[in-house]
């Protein structure tokens with residue numbers, strides 16, 4: 083089957099890459115830029131530094147630092163009003179996936195009619211908005227290079243997933259130095275998100291020869307660097323490896339797909355406000371065990387790439403080692419159980435669990451899984467991960 087492969091036109095990678103923001107903004111010949119970020123980035127001084135870099139290239143900067151973690155349509159609306167009021171011809175998204183997604187959505191909504199909810203799903207954004215630069219500070223979502231945006235719909239209390247080429251940044255500045263300040267728990271959560279992106283891209287029914295090399299490279303980089311970045315936050319080498327892993331996984335998954343882990347994770351995020359990486363992490367070993375029979379050879383390759391298994395191991399043995407290895411990785415990263423992160427008792431959880439399973443199926447992601455589950459099987463998986 084022929085498949086499309088999309089990435090931003092310019093990706094600048096390496097220590098100090100974020101210093102290029104002024105020169106890059108200038109290339110687009112805009113006078114006014116909206117810098118979309120969150121309060122941490124504003125208070126830490128990083129937003130000011132990025133703004134100064136653009137100002138020294140003769141670009142006026144308006145800062146919108148109101149993005150909340152796991153942003154909603156209200157954040158997008160607020161940012162869009164500021165963009166219009168200040169006649170901004172470009173957006174720069176600085177932060178983790180939340181500010182970058184919000185920036186991408188603001189750009190899209192600068193050229194398309196509200197409400198944003200009509201663009202949820204695949205290839206539904208008719209026009210490209212103002213140009214975008216993305217600068218990630220976590221490693222990470224890969225949102226700097228994806229044509230994906232995830233925004234909370236406050237009316238329906240669901241997380242909307244949009245995938246469209248018009249949501250892709252024009253320039254991504256990927257600078258591992260900006261991730262050095264991530265505390266261990268954030269490093270762990272977003273690092274497992276990266277691993278899930280890479281593994282899901284590789285086992286998806288949409289995996290293809292352009293995405294496989296990026297996915298496998300990202301898996302190897304995570305296995306070599308995530309625990310080190312968690313234990314030694316000041317290790318530049320580990321931060322560099324994880325930033326590269328996040329970027330490569332971000333190149334792989336939107337050109338293949340995410341699968342059941344992401345499908346089941348979004349309802350947890352929407353209902354219990356669990357950070358995205360964490361809600362993936364608590365499901366990952368359980369969903370992997372369920373999915374292996376759909377593509378045992380590919381999962382065995384994942385296990386060997388992570389050095390859980392060797393070439394001498396059969397695929398079955400490699401896959402047993404993979405499930406054990408992922409459980410141990412969660413323990414080492416101090417990832418709790420699903421029940422701990424939802425912070426409700428099982429009876430309360432069960433009142434909503436069938437709706438969650440149906441929301442998960444409606445998102446479309448489970449259809450790309452090597453084993454396509456029924457709603458009842460999804461309920462069972464939530465219980466196993468509890």
Ligand SMILES: NC(=O)c1ccc[n+]([C@@H]2O[C@H](COP(=O)([O-])OP(=O)(O)OC[C@H]3O[C@@H](n4cnc5c(N)ncnc54)[C@H](O)[C@@H]3O)[C@@H](O)[C@H]2O)c1
Nearest residue numbers: 122151152178179180219220223225228230232263264358
């Ligand atoms: N568009 C995509 O392709 C894509 C892919 C995966 C996830 N997502 C979305 O991304 C969002 C999650 O993004 P995230 O996990 O990067 O976290 P985030 O952006 O929500 O940030 C989480 C917290 O970490 C802080 N933080 C960020 N960088 C930091 C740093 N360098 N030092 C210290 N603190 C820092 C933030 O201020 C915030 O408080 C979710 O909404 C998820 O749905 C999008």
Ligand SMILES: [Fe+2]
Nearest residue numbers: 223275279358
């Ligand atoms: Fe993700």
